[in-house]
Amino acid sequence: MTRPRPARLVRSERATRDGIPEATVSRLPFYLQALTALAERGVATVSSEELATAAGVGSAKLRKDLSHLGSYGTRGVGYEVQYLIYQISRELGLTQDWKVVIVGIGNLGHALANYGGFTSRGFTVAALVDADARVVGETVAGLTVTGLDSLDQTVSSLGIQIGVVATPGPAAQEICDRLVAAGVTGVLNFAPCVLTVPDGVMVRRVDLATELQILAFHEQRRAAGRLAGEMPAEPQDLSEALGAIGEPRTTLTKSRAEAAG
Amino acid sequence: MTRPRPARLVRSERATRDGIPEATVSRLPFYLQALTALAERGVATVSSEELATAAGVGSAKLRKDLSHLGSYGTRGVGYEVQYLIYQISRELGLTQDWKVVIVGIGNLGHALANYGGFTSRGFTVAALVDADARVVGETVAGLTVTGLDSLDQTVSSLGIQIGVVATPGPAAQEICDRLVAAGVTGVLNFAPCVLTVPDGVMVRRVDLATELQILAFHEQRRAAGRLAGEMPAEPQDLSEALGAIGEPRTTLTKSRAEAAG
DNA sequence: ATTTGTGAAGGGTTTCACAGCA
DNA sequence: TGCTGTGAAACCCTTCACAAAT
Known part of the structure; x- marks a missing residue:
């Protein structure tokens, strides 16, 4: 009955050939937005550090993301704003209407x-x-x-x-x-x-x-932490805003019937 | 120059104590919604399979998610709808206004x-x-x-x-x-x-x-795959809708200056 | 000198498979 | 028997640190 675990791979081969990670795809629109804003201000070239700040992510992540599209930057210099806008737009399929x-x-x-x-x-x-x-x-x-x-x-x-x-x-x-x-x-x-x-x-x-409910969760968590006397510098960055504080988890032993009533 | 990698951990200890994974938090609202719909239809008990279907996720994921809140189900039976609504609401901080x-x-x-x-x-x-x-x-x-x-x-x-x-x-x-x-x-x-x-x-x-742009990416990808003659059963499920098809990546050798113009 | 692009490492998330319990 | 809860494995994503390139 214990067959040796089906080799359910088919994807990572593809991924190496062309596939862009979903997480990367979901951030491309933000890069595009930041780049467009830069272009409007007449900026011609931008470094990964600057663009990352403008898009609200870390520079390493930005570079990794862009590396999935190709080598569109110049070492020692940065990225051409217009060129990168074109490449990201093309990748997202925005060159067609x-x-x-x-x-x-x-x-x-x-x-x-x-x-x-x-x-x-x-x-x-x-x-x-x-x-x-x-x-x-x-x-x-x-x-x-x-x-x-x-x-x-x-x-x-x-x-x-x-x-x-x-x-x-x-x-x-x-x-x-x-x-x-x-x-x-x-x-x-x-x-x-x-x-x-x-x-x-x-x-x-x-x-x-849903978005408000997720906010509420973190609000509550923050408040609970403050009461408990802990107050570490909390990550304001969405992407790593996890497990911030440890509320003692009261494990209330309310009976199920009671709670449901 | 190679210092031994700073032990930048502080969190996983906490996570084991109380923290709920961010991915789980982001799904709790969906479970809540599905449960509320079930409650309105008068359903008293639900299995992980049924609830998962109603919420649009896999049952293993659902069970893992709920296990982070506590043991609120009954083996061989399932989950009490009202009780689970209460527990998730409490965890999300929705018991207060x-x-x-x-x-x-x-x-x-x-x-x-x-x-x-x-x-x-x-x-x-x-x-x-x-x-x-x-x-x-x-x-x-x-x-x-x-x-x-x-x-x-x-x-x-x-x-x-x-x-x-x-x-x-x-x-x-x-x-x-x-x-x-x-x-x-x-x-x-x-x-x-x-x-x-x-x-x-x-x-x-x-x-x-942004949401539309992500859709456009997958639309384009789908169309490209169809043209290329590949047409595997594509995941319609959002969470695993990655790397679906391998478009040949045309790598157009358009010069940068030209593209920018 | 500066900044990209990327192996490698690490952590987080999902999935599997089954032990444990009702 | 049926379903939950969970180690363990597999997978995905992020971060680090540095070689490569200009």
Whole structure:
């Protein structure tokens, strides 16, 4: 019964050939943002130290990340800002334009439709869709909101690749299914639920309440530490803001039934 | 010159005593959400397999995560839904109410103020602040928007612990400084920039454009793989959606100057 | 002299497989 | 029998320290 552990490797070979670590991918947008800001200020060259500071990471991490893209720096000098912007943009696939549909034009949908950050960076909000007849026909961010009926038609005829789900939770899965059926292969989900999609479709979830809850955890932890008399210099850096202080863990022996009641 | 590598440990000792891994903390909100949904459907007990599915993770990961909080399950049975909700809530610090101020009442600020997910889960939006005189005085989500002048007074007198920055990028750092000076110890930053804060203050950044860019990367990668004739079953699961396909990495030998132009 | 790019080391996270318990 | 809780292994990511390059 104890077979010798299946050699479940297939990936690290690939990784050496081309794959960029997911952690690196998730930071490339930040580097891009920092570089763009530098470019606007007319900076031509930047060192890993400077760029790292601007992006809020350590310089070693930055260099390691960039090394996965190629050797785009010059030793003793640094990185050409414009060139690096081009390379990162290309790697992220921002040299082509991506078409986006936003479904659910409530408060959040409105905000997303008007959000400048999308339009400015390779993304075109191509359509707005809502289920509510009172919203359909409105003009938001220069687009006319259409009804749910038009969803499939809109996505396939415009060739939309990415769907943003900003509906209430209960509606999200059905919307997602229809988006995928119509040809969308990437979904950004703002609804507070898990979306199930077929292989080959990617979902990213952004949950605002989740972020606050994580903050609350660290707030509480900080307060508990202060009470306990410990007060070490706490990491303000997100990426290493772990296990900061040791609250005595009261292990309250409240019975389960009592706690549940 | 080769000193014997500084023993820069202090933490793993703590971690064994109480610290919950950051990766685990970041998933607790999802478990909580799934559990709440189950509770509303009247489910009393749930297995790690079922809960994991509902939360979109693997069951082994779920069990490992929960084991960091304590032994709150029953072997052969599963977890009591209500009891687990209580334990996770307590660990996240949601048994107390957190007061939040939102600064920047534009499209996004509006959406955040009206977002139900905050209010429903231990967070009270206690104040809304904006720099624009045309917005000040408006009523949003039952609160009157006040001016920037009132920021310090509002935060300290109401005892607000968390600040949400939904301003344009250039204003964000100054707002953040004032929030911190007034006593805020946690910041949720929606502005597309790095915020510098003193030790003991935590910042989390949410960037909508970043999420889309990460999606775009994987979209592009997917398309490239299809062209190359490879089409392995791709992981739709976010957490392991790495190094999916091997695009030949064209290594375009465009000169730097040319690319920059 | 300066800064990149990178092996190597170390720590954190995920996954496996099963012991332990109900 | 069924499911949790957990060592151990595998994997991923970060950090260090320095060779290589300009």
